[in-house]
Amino acid sequence: MWVYKTSIDWTEGKKGEANCDGKPGLEVATPPEFGGPEDIWTPEDLLTSAVESCIMASSLFFLDRGKVSFRSYKSKAAGHLEKGPIGLVFSRIAVEVTLELEDPSQADAAHKAVVQAEKTCPLSNSLSCPVELSINVR
Amino acid sequence: MWVYKTSIDWTEGKKGEANCDGKPGLEVATPPEFGGPEDIWTPEDLLTSAVESCIMASSLFFLDRGKVSFRSYKSKAAGHLEKGPIGLVFSRIAVEVTLELEDPSQADAAHKAVVQAEKTCPLSNSLSCPVELSINVR
Numbered sequence: 001m002w003v004y005k006t007s008i009d010w011t012e013g014k015k016g017e018a019n020c021d022g023k024p025g026l027e028v029a030t031p032p033e034f035g036g037p038e039d040i041w042t043p044e045d046l047l048t049s050a051v052e053s054c055i056m057a058s059s060l061f062f063l064d065r066g067k068v069s070f071r072s073y074k075s076k077a078a079g080h081l082e083k084g085p086i087g088l089v090f091s092r093i094a095v096e097v098t099l100e101l102e103d104p105s106q107a108d109a110a111h112k113a114v115v116q117a118e119k120t121c122p123l124s125n126s127l128s129c130p131v132e133l134s135i136n137v138r
Numbered sequence: 139m140w141v142y143k144t145s146i147d148w149t150e151g152k153k154g155e156a157n158c159d160g161k162p163g164l165e166v167a168t169p170p171e172f173g174g175p176e177d178i179w180t181p182e183d184l185l186t187s188a189v190e191s192c193i194m195a196s197s198l199f200f201l202d203r204g205k206v207s208f209r210s211y212k213s214k215a216a217g218h219l220e221k222g223p224i225g226l227v228f229s230r231i232a233v234e235v236t237l238e239l240e241d242p243s244q245a246d247a248a249h250k251a252v253v254q255a256e257k258t259c260p261l262s263n264s265l266s267c268p269v270e271l272s273i274n275v276r
Contacts, residue, residue: 001229002171002219004182008190010211016194020183022176026164028187030195033140038160043192043261044142045158049166050184052146056154057168057181073148081140081260088260091139122219122226123181128266 015040044090048079051093051123051131058117059097066109069102090129098136107137153178186217189231189261189269196255197235204247207240228267236274245275 010016014030015037030036031044041049052075063070075097082091097114101107114135118124124131148154152168153175168174169182179187190213201208213235220229235252239245252273256262262269 001221002169002182004169004180004186004217004219005215006183006187006190006217007214008187008194008212010194010198014195014198016191016211018187018191020179020187023179023183024165026179026187027162028191028194030198031140031142034195034199036195041158041161041164042142043188043195043259044140045144045161046184046188046191047261047264048142049144049146049156049158049164050181050188052144053154053156053166053184054181056146056148056166057152057172057174060148060152060168061172073154074146076145077143079142079144081142083139084263086263087258088263090260090264120225121181122228123185125222125224125226126185126228126266128264 044079044081047090048077048093051079051121051127052077052095054121054123055095055097055114055118055133058121059114062113062116063110066113068106068110068113070110071100071102074098090127092130092132093127094132094134096134096136098138100138110137111135182217182219185228186215186231189259189265190215190233192259192261193233193235193252193256193271196259197252200251200254201248204251206244206248206251208248209238209240212236228265230268230270231265232270232272234272234274236276238276248275249273
């Protein structure tokens with residue numbers, strides 16, 4: 001078992017500073033649509049980015065294991081928040097991965113690695129909503 | 139419905155830069171226990187902090203609605219990752235909130251506001267694992 005520890009100190013208004021031992025502090029706030037500022041990471045942004053970065057971390061593992069060489073890995077993610085029977089919930093998180101390969105003959109292996117990454121990503125597996133993955137390999 | 143958009147560019151090794159339009163960039167990486175560096179936010183840290191910051195944002199809303207005045211709001215969180223039947227999953231996220239009030243007679247109202255915050259927090263409600271809340275009011 002692994003334990004991930006974080007802390008938050010409220011600063012003012014709808015803002016606080018999030019911390020994680022030995023890592024840079026991060027300002028967090030209520031989203032603008034609920035009265036917070038425009039330019040600060042929100043809980044909803046963090047969840048979306050957490051899932052997206054988990055897919056990157058798992059993809060790097062499976063690409064390495066499959067000996068797939070790549071020039072670049074980029075992704076875009078969109079977390080959809082909707083009203084449900086128990087209040088606001090995420091209904092889905094879409095993640096689009098774009099991989100530029102060194103060798104086009106590895107396209108199938110690259111695709112397989114990213115699919116496997118999403119399947120085993122601990123964050124995907126800890127959500128009650130689906131993660132919708134799309135993959136572009138160049 | 140609201141949509142939260144983020145992006146990630148892999149940089150090198152097990153690291154990437156996470157972005158959210160108009161907000162500061164954030165370096166992210168695979169956790170050290172899976173071969174990543176020590177000093178960079180991981181997907182697991184981000185999920186834990188996302189839940190914790192959602193409880194802060196919701197608490198600020200309910201404290202304001204209940205006209206509860208406070209001097210400080212701090213929290214600590216611990217996300218527990220364990221092996222389950224489908225692989226690694228979060229088994230629980232514990233969040234401990236400490237509130238210092240202006241007026242001790244508002245202790246019950248403060249407690250109630252934070253309990254209500256966790257219940258309506260969209261992130262708590264989007265997880266398949268429980269969020270365990272504890273509250274200290276001073």
